[in-house]
Amino acid sequence: MRHMASYDLMETMRNTNQWLGASALSFASYPMFSMVPNPALQWMAAWGEVTERAYKRMVVKPDWGIRTFTCEDGKDHLVDIETVVEKPFGDLLHFNIAGRAEQPRKILLVAPMSGHYATLLRATVKSLIVDNEVYITDWHNARDIPVSAGKFDIEDYTLYLVDFMKHLGPETHVVAVCQPAPLALAATAYLAEEEPDAQPRTLTLIGGPIDPDATPTDVTDFGNRVTMGQLEETMIQRVGFRHKGVGRSVYPGLLQLTSFISMNADRHSQAFQDQIHRVARGEASDNDAHNRFYDEYLAVMDMTAEFYLTTVDRIFKKREIARNVFTVAGKQVDIGKITKVAVKTVEGANDDISAPGQCVAALDLCTGLPDSKKASHLEPGAGHYGIFAGKSWRNNIRPLVLEFMNANSGAPKADAKPASKPANKNAAAK
CATH class of the missing domain: 3.40.50.1820 (Alpha/Beta hydrolase fold, catalytic domain)
Structure with missing residues (x-):
């Protein structure tokens, strides 16, 4: 139950941040506030929009988006x-x-x-x-x-x-x-x-x-520094009750994402700050470069x-x-x-x-x-x-x-002699 509680705690934190983002966006977007323009409210709405989208994407399997081909x-x-x-x-x-x-x-x-x-x-x-x-x-x-x-x-x-x-x-x-x-x-x-x-x-x-x-x-x-016991104790949790795999031991996707982001924390932090400013200035779009990248990057799965x-x-x-x-x-x-x-x-x-x-x-x-x-x-x-x-x-x-x-598309022949030149001309191994 201890590891299951940890799993549900991470999901609770993610869900709370998604809710905070949605709440900030809704509050700062009330039409009545347009009567008195306030940069703080614009920034709040932008922060809410970026935050809600980021935390929402963490539990959504992306679509392939490949519908037609000419x-x-x-x-x-x-x-x-x-x-x-x-x-x-x-x-x-x-x-x-x-x-x-x-x-x-x-x-x-x-x-x-x-x-x-x-x-x-x-x-x-x-x-x-x-x-x-x-x-x-x-x-x-x-x-x-x-x-x-x-x-x-x-x-x-x-x-x-x-x-x-x-x-x-x-x-x-x-x-x-x-x-x-x-x-x-x-x-x-x-x-x-x-x-x-x-x-x-x-x-x-x-x-x-x-x-x-x-x-x-x-x-x-990292793999050489830690012991298998340390990995099992710190990285492995049990799936919570809201999913079909309840009780299964997993390396949670949210925990993996934390590791991914920590490797380049400064770069990711700056990317989100820049996106908030772009949204506040009306320069962002639903399918801009930031959203295309992070919609995929933030979507993680348990293994x-x-x-x-x-x-x-x-x-x-x-x-x-x-x-x-x-x-x-x-x-x-x-x-x-x-x-x-x-x-x-x-x-x-x-x-x-x-x-x-x-x-x-x-x-x-x-x-x-x-x-x-x-x-x-x-x-x-x-x-x-x-x-x-x-x-x-x-x-x-x-x-x-x-x-x-x-x-190398031809059917291989068992009695064929090896070719004198490499299968591909670029940097064939010796």
Whole structure:
């Protein structure tokens, strides 16, 4: 009950701040106050509007906002977001463009389960549906999953990816962004040994912690400084009574958001002060840059306690993927078994979450893969977000990733000799 009370206390604080914002906005917006203009009332209304919106977004799952797409025929076609595989902790979605012929490239985007919803990759999806059939993993908020559904840790996550890959078939190109990169690599290795005919054509790993110790960051240092007991005591709570997952142990989204904001507290504080001033001057809009960013950034989800704790323990502390000793259901997954799936890594030179060196470590683990099927790219000047959704992604990384997929789209031949040149001409690993 103690941890459940903590969970409900956080929700109470969030709800109270939302109410305070709405109350301030309503009070300062009374028409009668317009008779005597007062800058203090304008500021109060602006503060209320920004505060209410910010705290309200914390418990709302963002909409994909992808409704139509203009095809080569010049017509706007509806985008139907279909659930093709439904599971308790996450679904496989397909962005089906009605009336458009099926595209030859099939891409599975593996979204991170690290506090934000899969909609964080909205810009990535929009850029890929132009000429691809795009599928994405849509992870569920743990607070909405009944305890009767059981546990969900990194082994279960890996097996979910295995099932999604098997469903889509061997013509799939997998792109894993950030947190799921190590587990996508493990899932591919699992398929290579258990069901080789279901392996994807390519695997692209973007900014993921394959070897967190390769280039330490504040994130990896935190994982090494604290004990698992400290994490369980300070980060884990039980879902309150108002949700379907009542009693489930989780790492609450609101607690995660506190950690996110504390990493750049000054920048976030200044951003909200500037937005309040813009609202007071009548310069803000419902879909301005501030609201577009924070509507997504503030929308957080709970993750199961066992997933969070096993991620910290096995990926960051014990480095099971980096040491190639990761196990699933008691069976060791040997990354060296990957012999046909072309693997590419993408890193940002200014990434302060998964620093350069952490992701490219995957190529050294693929000992059974010829150099011709390995490639890496380091994007100059790009931070973590930019390598999958920003200008760097749009202008440079996306074309390189698609080029890599095209170069490895043919069915692999068991008796084929390794090519003399790399699968992708940019920075192939040696």
